[in-house]
Amino acid sequence: xxxxxxxxxxxxxxxxxxxxxxxxxxxxxxxxxxxxxxxxxxxxxxxxxxxxxxxxxxxxxxxxxxxxxxxxxxxxxxxxxxxxxxxxxxxxxxxxxxxxxxxxxxxxxxxxx
Amino acid sequence: xxxxxxxxxxxxxxxxxxxxxxxxxxxxxxxxxxxxxxxxxxxxxxxxxxxxxxxxxxxxxxxxxxxxxxxxxxxxxxxxxxxxxxxxxxxxxxxxxxxxxxxxxxxxxxxxx
Numbered sequence: 001x002x003x004x005x006x007x008x009x010x011x012x013x014x015x016x017x018x019x020x021x022x023x024x025x026x027x028x029x030x031x032x033x034x035x036x037x038x039x040x041x042x043x044x045x046x047x048x049x050x051x052x053x054x055x056x057x058x059x060x061x062x063x064x065x066x067x068x069x070x071x072x073x074x075x076x077x078x079x080x081x082x083x084x085x086x087x088x089x090x091x092x093x094x095x096x097x098x099x100x101x102x103x104x105x106x107x108x109x110x111x112x113x
Numbered sequence: 114x115x116x117x118x119x120x121x122x123x124x125x126x127x128x129x130x131x132x133x134x135x136x137x138x139x140x141x142x143x144x145x146x147x148x149x150x151x152x153x154x155x156x157x158x159x160x161x162x163x164x165x166x167x168x169x170x171x172x173x174x175x176x177x178x179x180x181x182x183x184x185x186x187x188x189x190x191x192x193x194x195x196x197x198x199x200x201x202x203x204x205x206x207x208x209x210x211x212x213x214x215x216x217x218x219x220x221x222x223x224x225x226x
Binding site: 103 | 146154155156157158161169171201203205214215216217218219220222
């Protein structure tokens with residue numbers, strides 16, 4: 001069965017510092033991988049996605065993620081965080097076509113001024 | 114570009130009442146997914162439809178039912194509402210004919226009092 005693990009429930013970083021959010025997945029076939037961001041009470045905004053090809057994908061807001069098949073990981077990174085990046089981040093996995101997307105439990109990012 | 118439209122955006126119901134949530138997918142998308150996100154939780158998959166037929170089923174209570182209509186919009190019917198049904202309900206749509214990700218609506222916030 002497909003699953004997503006985000007080992008860090010909360011992460012706190014200082015503004016301007018670099019960020020890495022971890023994500024490990026389990027999927028029986030070639031996965032489609034996603035990172036979403038959600039501000040309190042708001043909808044899900046897609047940051048980036050990986051379907052195939054280059055394993056380093058660029059997203060919006062300066063985020064990037066690297067797919068590592070050998071480690072079943074899809075970690076999200078940002079070189080310098082801004083106070084506006086404080087939010088909940090969800091890693092998700094799905095298949096192609098009509099396969100559902102399964103979310104991790106999320107990582108709450110806190111930014112110190 | 115047109116996005117996934119959910120209505121209503123907010124809904125308040127009393128216990129034991131019924132509620133109907135609507136989802137209008139992106140034009141030419143034939144697959145719809147429903148998710149439930151409780152407070153502080155990750156989105157949980159409820160049910161999905163492909164070409165008006167149920168394609169997958171997750172943790173949807175028996176009190177809930179859903180369908181996809183000929184114009185591809187979908188409705189989630191919730192009966193005998195309980196306090197625990199208070200959540201953000203997301204709908205997403207995708208195209209089963211083209212490998213693409215699911216696009217999420219802004220959600221319907223249901224509050225059961």
